[in-house]
Amino acid sequence: MDRTVEAIGNKGLLSKEELVERIGDGRVDTVIIAICDMQGRLMGKRVTGDFFLESVMAHGTHFCNYLLGTDMEMGTPAGYRHMNWNGGYGDWLARPAWETLRLIPWLDKTALVLADAVDEKTGESIEVxxxxxxxxxxxxxxxxxxxxxxxxxxxxYLMKETYEAIHDNGYETMQAAGHYNEDYNLLQATRNEPVYHKLRTWMSQAGIPIESSKGEAWIGQHEVNIRYADALTSADRHVLFKHGAKEIGMGEGVSLTFMAKPDHRWTGSSGHIHISLWDREEKENRFYQEGVEPGNLSPIMGHFLAGVMKYTRDFSLCFAPNINSYKRFAPESWAPVHIVWSRDNRSAGFRIVGEKQSLRFENRITGADINPYLAYAAMIGAGLSGIEEKLDLSVEGKGNAYHAVDAPRIPGSLYEAIRCWEESEVVKKVFGEGVHYHYGHAAKLEQQAYDAVVTNWERARYFEQG
Structure with a gap:
């Protein structure tokens, strides 16, 4: 309780000077230094407070470069340019991003700082x-x-069992925390409020301000809205929320999954992204221009949104990164299937919301399984390309966008997304050839891993009848 009250007073964020003081008087004895891997997970070290001050604070800490070239199971597949046995799997440097330093209320006497991956010899950022x-x-x-x-x-989704229990059961059965659709249903949500209350309050105390939480469209499904900020801060908050929510769940004897489609009978889990474009001083929303058509959407917003829409298929590996991601896209499922825009229309891939200074659009294609840094980067890169190319915005989609005619579709599989990525010149131009190769290779390895496995679905379908 004491550390929670302390975190409230400091809003979770720390300066370096405050960290030194807290380590000195024993209020912090552990510092986590973390990088984000390709899959959107936090990897790093827990460092004792004294050693952090002595050896890590001024310089950072080393990590094996394989952490940016693994698969989901932490294997080290061949084919990556930067990390391989020929290169000896050397070290890169995790350099603290001090603006991310914060207390972690759900861990005892613990602070955390995110880090940038850099080459120790040159000081340059690792591009991938x-x-x-x-x-x-x-x-x-x-x-x-x-x-x-x-x-x-x-x-x-919130599950009643622990990760270990579900694992030991072979992921065959999972008991969602509820027994009916809890979308906006306050009574059902109350059953799990002890967990959700901790999520909201502890995250806010850790400098990840939560606006609200609510039941979502299936049994055991919930949604949390994180307060907006500049792009990098929001991506940092996103990855910290996912990691922290799982840790809080572990402490409560339950588990949370951000898998896009945990069961084919359930509603998929989205990771919607809201975006607006401002001047350097953040005083003027460049998406809004009074008196222009359509509906006060500025020409800049038109170009930006047109770019995101035109290049959604090219960048779909950033919006739907896994085999499972593509099973979320289905008609009348609350996940879109067509690349169209519309005002306040949840059947469209891109939804215009807000007015004047709050005018923005929501990317509804992205799932909860995204790596936020890559998804944010893809939206920004595609949108800026639209401005540079002065792309014209298509006509607004009206009515049920699931029935849109002649509208481009979101790729239907990882196979299709890989092909779009491989053939894309804009991804190479925006991200660079090295990033294009690295993440394309990762996606192909994931597809190959899936193709090599015989599933229970296949045995049930073909064992006797095939």
């Missing part, structure tokens, strides 16, 4: 590191005179 990919697009926007404000809405 997710945070580096996003920072490059933010710099591109700033050079053009823009700043991005963004926010994530994350859906997830």
């Amino acid at each position: 590191a997710p945070r580096s990919v996003l920072k490059k697009q933010i710099e591109r926007a700033e050079q053009a005179g823009y700043r991005l404000l963004m926010a994530s809405e994350l859906e997830f």
Whole structure:
């Protein structure tokens, strides 16, 4: 309780000077230094407070470069240019991003700082590191005179069992925490409020301000809205929320999953992203222009949204990164299937919301399984390309977008998304050839891993009848 009260007073965020003071008087004895891997997970070290001050604070800490070239099971597949046995799997440096330093209320006497991956000899950012990919697009926007404000809405399922129990059962049965659809249903949500209350309050105390939580459209499904901020801060909050929510669940004897489609009978879990474009001083929303058509959407917003829409298929590996991601896209499922835009229409891939200074659009294609740095970077990169190319915005989609005619579709499988990525010139131009190769290779390895496995579905379908 004492550390919770202390976290409230400091809003979770710390300066370096405050960290030194807290380590000195024993209020902090552990510092986590973490990088984000390709899959959107936090990897790193827990460092004792004294050693952090002595050896890590001024320089950072080393990590094996294989952490940015693994698969979901932490295997080390061949074919990556930067990390392989020929190169000896050497070290890169995790350099603290001090603006992310914060207390972690759900862990005792613990602070955490996110880090950028850099080459120790040159000091240059590692281009394939997710945070580096996003920072490059933010710099591109700033050079053009823009700043991005963004926010994530994350859906997830709460399970009554622990991760270990579900694992030991072979993932055959999972008991969702509820017994009926809890979308906006306060009575059902109350059953799990002891967990959700901790999520909201502890996250806010850790400098990840939560606006609200609510039941979502299936049994055991919930949504949390994270307060908007500049693009990098919001991506940091997103990845910290996912990691922290799982840790809080572990402490409560339950589990949370951000898998896009945990069961084919359930509603998929989305990771909607809101975005608006501002001047450098963040005083003027460049998406809004009074008196222009359609509906006060500025020409800049038209170009930006047109770019995101035109290149959605190219960047779909960033919006739907896994085999399972594509099973979320289904008609009348609350996940879109067509790349169309519309006002306040949840059947469209892109939904215009807000007015005047709050005018923005929501990407409803992205799932809860995204790596936020890559998804944010793809949206920014595609949108800036639309401005540079002065792309015209298509006509607004009306009515049920699931029935849209002659509208481009979201890729239907990882296979299709890989092909779009491989053939894309804009991904190479925006991200660079090295990033294009790295993440394309990762997607192909994931597809190959899936193709090699015989599933229970196949045995049930073909064992006797085939």
